[in-house]
Amino acid sequence: MAFFGKKKQALQAALDKLEVxxxxxxxxxADFEAVKESSATLVLTPDGLIDGxxxxxxxxxxYKAEELTGKHHRVLCESAYARxxxxxxxxxxxxxxxxxxxxxxxxxxxxxxxWLKARHLPVRINRGMVRRIIVMVELAES
Numbered sequence: 001m002a003f004f005g006k007k008k009q010a011l012q013a014a015l016d017k018l019e020v021x022x023x024x025x026x027x028x029x030a031d032f033e034a035v036k037e038s039s040a041t042l043v044l045t046p047d048g049l050i051d052g053x054x055x056x057x058x059x060x061x062x063y064k065a066e067e068l069t070g071k072h073h074r075v076l077c078e079s080a081y082a083r084x085x086x087x088x089x090x091x092x093x094x095x096x097x098x099x100x101x102x103x104x105x106x107x108x109x110x111x112x113x114x115w116l117k118a119r120h121l122p123v124r125i126n127r128g129m130v131r132r133i134i135v136m137v138e139l140a141e142s
Contacts, residue, residue, distance in 0.1 A: 041057055045133075053068050060139065121136065
């Protein structure tokens with residue numbers, strides 16, 4: 001009987017840990033939703049695809065979510081820049097986990113250039129691999 005009591009205690013301890021982990025996930029998701037609701041954000045995959053976009057980002061550049069989601073980040077860039085060595089180096093840096101900050105020329109929904117101040121933040125998981133890139137954006141001062 002002692003064996004079953006220890007197994008039951010171990011199972012209860014595992015369930016308690018799972019409940020704490022699930023609560024933490026709920027809190028982190030709520031934190032990120034608060035950031036998305038109050039900031040112009042973009043979520044990118046390591047290969048440059050737009051995985052998510054906040055309403056504030058859409059309003060800033062005049063897009064609809066379906067116009068950007070699933071598209072490559074380069075749709076926001078002038079074509080000459082998107083083909084440049086500078087752009088390649090920019091993405092290589094992000095993929096290896098180096099944050100990129102600065103002013104970037106982006107194209108709005110009408111194709112007009114808009115200077116944005118952006119922080120590209122690589123999110124690392126499992127042995128430092130970049131899982132996604134969160135971009136925090138605001139209008140740059142002229």
